[in-house]
Amino acid sequence: MSDPTNPERRPPRDPDPRPDVRSDDVPPRRGGGASMVLWILLLLAIIATAWYFLGRDDAGTVPEPTPIGETVPEPSQSPVSTAPAPRDTTPERARPAAPIDRDARPLTQTPPEYPATALRSGIEGTVLVLVEVGADGVPTDVSVARRSSSRDLDRAALQAVRGWRFEPAMRDGKAVESSVQVPVDFRLETR
Incomplete structure (x- = not known):
């Protein structure tokens, strides 16, 4: 009897379990699977790059600025080989400037006189004054929008x-x- 645990007594095993195939008939195995994946990835990268560059439009380029009053000749769409004659660049009439919209702003700001009582008491503050400005730049109505800590400062402001005097809106x-x-x-x- 043969003892399966004893390696000396085991029956000899056939090294190749496929009896009908000889080792001379099997071609050697190469690592072609990994290189095929790399080729596919390279091909995809080339396609993606081409798609990116062909899909880009040149709308992001900024044209050169044209001075005001000058006309710019339009590029011809016809397949003519000669350039058209230059246009007369003198403007027929000057275009009016865009209307100006702005708020009123102070022109002359004489500093307020610091009230003596606030000066002696060491009181500081900021007064926010609401000014109704006429079309001529002269204040028509003046009121306190946000008070300071002292009525004297509010009155002086x-x-x-x-x-x-103001530059009108x-x-x-x-x-x-x-x-x-x-x-x-x-x-x-500042005093």
């Missing part, structure tokens, strides 16, 4: 802003009445 190129808020600061370090 109102009195100072009444004497200011512009709408469609014309001076108009408007409202504007201006801050008036009272600081002891």
